[in-house]
Amino acid sequence: MAEFERAARAGKLLTDAFRIVANSASDSRQTARMSKQMSKVIKSDPLNDRGQRKPSEGNLQLLRGFEFNVDATLTKIFTPGYKATIDRATGTLKVDIPAFSTKKSLRAPLKATHFSIVCAGAELNFDMEVQHNADDSTDKLVYGMDDTQAVSLNVVLIPNSTDVLFLALGVELPV
Numbered sequence: 529m530a531e532f533e534r535a536a537r538a539g540k541l542l543t544d545a546f547r548i549v550a551n552s553a554s555d556s557r558q559t560a561r562m563s564k565q566m567s568k569v570i571k572s573d574p575l576n577d578r579g580q581r582k583p584s585e586g587n588l589q590l591l592r593g594f595e596f597n598v599d600a601t602l603t604k605i606f607t608p609g610y611k612a613t614i615d616r617a618t619g620t621l622k623v624d625i626p627a628f629s630t631k632k633s634l635r636a637p638l639k640a641t642h643f644s645i646v647c648a649g650a651e652l653n654f655d656m657e658v659q660h661n662a663d664d665s666t667d668k669l670v671y672g673m674d675d676t677q678a679v680s681l682n683v684v685l686i687p688n689s690t691d692v693l694f695l696a697l698g699v700e701l702p703v
Contacts, residue, residue: 545650621649622682647681
């Protein structure tokens with residue numbers, strides 16, 4: 529039970545750090561899916577005995593590609609390529625998206641006229657249950673026939689941090 533509780537707390541910490549993305553994008557099962565994935569991370573801890581395992585010692589790569597909304601995954605609604613980079617020395621987490629055609633590269637609701645792209649970064653210490661986060665987003669972009677300009681979003685966290693760094697990307701569409 530201790531590991532189950534630890535997974536739930538770690539999942540909440542991560543979800544809270546990405547509240548800007550999770551609030552507008554999460555599905556009804558997001559919390560359960562996050563806890564399940566975080567349990568896998570905890571079970572991958574090779575250093576501690578069962579019942580004492582921690583997310584900080586587990587394979588956090590198991591969270592790579594986690595979708596806050598499985599009904600509208602990023603790869604289903606947003607198809608342009610992008611490059612994500614993390615520079616631990618400067619604390620800069622960045623997403624670069626080349627210019628793209630909105631009608632071809634974005635699956636939007638029928639009456640959509642605008643959208644924005646949001647990037648969120650988080651620094652987490654699972655043992656102390658502390659998180660620092662920041663976000664950046666585009667202004668509202670026009671959904672139409674014209675191509676967008678290249679987009680570069682970046683957030684700055686604490687330089688040279690030894691805590692875990694996470695980066696998330698999302699698209700906000702009108703409902």
